[in-house]
Amino acid sequence: MVSQPLVEVVDVIKSFKDVKAVNGLSFSVREGQFLALLGPNGAGKTTMVEMIEGIQFPDKGDIIIDGKTWHNHEEEIHRIIGLSLQETRFTDKLNVRETLSLxxxxxxLGRDRVEEVINLVNLDEKRKSYVVNLSGxxxxxxxLGIALLNNPKILLLDEPTTGLDPTARREVWSILKKLKKEANTSLILTTHYMEEAEQLCDYIIIIDHGKILKEGTLDQLLITERGKKILEFTLKEEGIKPEAFPDNNSFNVQWDMDKQKGNLELxxxxxxxxxxxxxLHTCGLTLENxxxxxxxxxxLFIDLTGRHIHENE
Ligand SMILES: Nc1ncnc2c1ncn2[C@@H]1O[C@H](COP(=O)(O)OP(=O)(O)OP(=O)(O)O)[C@@H](O)[C@H]1O
Ligand SMILES: [Mg+2]
Incomplete structure (x- = not known):
């Protein structure tokens, strides 16, 4: 039997003056499913999740959570969702344990749950540290711990690892992976990081300008391209310009002059x-790496939009 979706978003539109932040999004999330909303700055991700969180309201369209709407069942919905905003401000005067207790x-919820959560998010050693002294x-x-306190059926995380170094990012991932294995929580996650969506989510929706560009499981998204590989290379010579690669029917070399790096599809x-x-040899060039x-x-994002998901890449 196919279960009812936990979250259903139907033709949602939300504008700010002349900006259509969310322009007709529809998707659903089932129990236990991890869904990624993947898109560049300004794609509409935060606006979309904040509407699911009941912080903003759609101009048009419906958001149904566990069969209910914010309009009719605010309290019930609060009980089943856990959320972490793009920027969370804490009280610097409280330590980790006190913040969670608050x-x-x-x-x-009682002390036991606070202890469980401290454990779950690996903050045992920091339980008495003031929030101001914590690393990013x-x-x-x-x-994340605060979002998990009430054992939510639906967890919403808005860019949980933006700005973190790779090690810290992996720590967050491992907590979420553990959650996926052990609890029946559903997750809606927004991210700029392709790798994050690939690592964590069963279903990926790529959005830009408030619209869906493409969606599917990771396999579905990459299936048309299966077998294709990307070759990236650097050269021993310095200051190479794109003209160094004359037209060739077999290779379409994309040369990044700033990074002095090339790539092509094979x-x-x-x-x-x-x-x-x-x-390369006939072009008089020597491979370095x-x-x-x-x-x-x-x-795939570059194929769809002509640009990297991070503007500075
Ligand atoms: N309160 C607001 N008033 C006016 N415009 C807004 C408001 N909130 C968002 N926008 C605009 O709506 C669009 C979508 O913004 P949103 O914050 O949802 O994007 P995002 O995908 O979360 O981006 P980022 O990756 O930078 O967090 C942007 O063009 C933004 O400038
Ligand atoms: Mg955002």
Whole structure:
């Protein structure tokens, strides 16, 4: 039997003056499903999740959570969702345990749950640290802990790892992966990070300008491109310009002058690789380094929009 979706978003539109922040989004999330809303700055991600969280309201369309709407069932919905905003402000005068206890008291939860959550988000050693003294990663884990206090059926996380270094990011991922295994929580996560969506989510919706560009499981999104590989390379020579790569029917080299890095798509790398090395040789260029990797969501995003998901990449 197919279960009812926990969250259903139907043709939602939300504008700010002349900006259509969310322009007709529809999607649903089932129990236990981890969904990513992936998109660049200004895509409409925060606006969309804040409407699910009941912080903003749609101009048009419906949002149904566990069969209910914010309009009719505010209290019931609050009981089943946990959320962490894009920027969370804490009281610097409280320590980790006191902060969690304060939030726990809003839900009428006791000390046991606070202890469980401290454990879950790996903040045991920091339980007595003032929030002001936490690292960025620890603050994010505290925000995640607050979101998890009431054992939510639906967890909403708005860019939970933006600004974190790779190690801190992985710590957040491992907590979420554990949650996926052990609890029946559903997750709606917004992110700029392709890898985050790939690592955590069963279903990915790529949005830009408030609209869906493409959606599906990771496999579905990459299936049309299956088999394609990307070759990235650097050269020994310095100050190379794109003109250094004359037109060639087999290779369409994209050369990034700032980074002095090139890439190209390979369909059959076994036969194309020797030809490419030969081509470089005839261009009078010497390979320094190369890497062949599978097509990623970022490559797909570039195909869809012509740009990287991070403007500075
Ligand atoms: N309160 C507001 N007033 C006016 N415009 C707004 C408001 N909130 C959002 N917008 C605009 O709506 C669009 C979507 O913004 P939103 O914050 O939802 O994007 P986002 O995908 O979360 O971006 P980011 O990745 O930078 O967090 C942007 O063009 C933004 O400038
Ligand atoms: Mg945002």
């Amino acid at each position: 939030f726990a008291s809003f839900y009428g 990663g620890q603050r994010q884990r505290l925000a 369909i059959k790398f076994e036969s194309q690789l020797p030809k490419f090395l030969n081509y 190369m890497e062949i990797r599978k097509l990623s969501l970022d490559d």
